[in-house]
Amino acid sequence: MDSSPNDCNAIASFYGVKGRNLLSQYKDYLSDFKTWDQLGHAKKWLLFPKNIRKYLSIDETSLSNGELYTILTSKSAKGKKGTIVAMVAGTKAETVISIIEKIPFKQRNLVKEITLDMAGNMGLIARKCFPNATRVVDRFHVQKLATEALQEIRIKYRWEAIDQENDAIERARKSKVNFESKTLSNGDTLKQLLARSRYFLYKNKSKWTPNQIERAGLLFELYPDIQKGYNLTQELRGIFEHTTDKIIAFAKLAKWHEKVNQSGFKSFGTISRTIMTHYQTILNYFDNRSTNASAESFNAKIKAFRSRFRGVRNVEFFLFRLTNIYA
Known part of the structure; x- marks a missing residue:
């Protein structure tokens, strides 16, 4: 039950x-909650060594009130029973390592590959606990950084448009005339154009609706920097989607790095340097095209499970039910 x-x-x-x-x-x-063999330490850590497999993912998840847990999962379980290998309260590398190292080294050495994000603590945990495993940085985390940089450019122009409109309203008030916002050919004001452009900038242009195509044309004409940023994000996505050879991918990333330098965009420059710092583990993606999607999917399952039970009132009991299904 x-x-x-x-x-x-x-x-x-x-x-x-x-x-x-x-x-x-x-x-x-x-x-069997009262006789659960992990009840004594469930709030701090949970360990299921029998679920360890060759391909793992490591990520962080939130149970309640923003409290984070580091969770290690098996890809081969496909989000079903046997998925959870370990759950540790917090994200401090030393704490997580000390718990995972309770699994015999012989078992941990069987792990061939582990996917993770670019957080330093996750890299340290993977390197210390699974020295024989290839570390693969999740491509979607890399792409997300680029998209956030693009949105940062859009938001900067949106604030400028809001300031300009506020100044115009103030001038109109002082001149005792009615203020009317200038509308573009699609009916948007400048402020609305920048606000409503948020969603289609996440997508490839092949997936834009007719209204989004029209809005994009106006946006890119008025703000060429946003178009440059959009092109950079799409080019980075294309490298991951269409390249199969690691050497070719490295060359393409180097060319992308040069384009970023030429663009002069500070936020994209930060991403470019981050990619160069983690290039070895990022390029490992092109060996098996492994991602952290399974971990993200499992995080979504935890959130749905939490929602079904209207939150987490008793952490230990929640974890008992969760692990009964997924561990």
């Missing part, structure tokens, strides 16, 4: 008892 409050209320009403009482009875007597 693995019931949510809604399930318990439905069952309880059928038998004429309170849902809260039924849930309490389930936790204390009907389930």
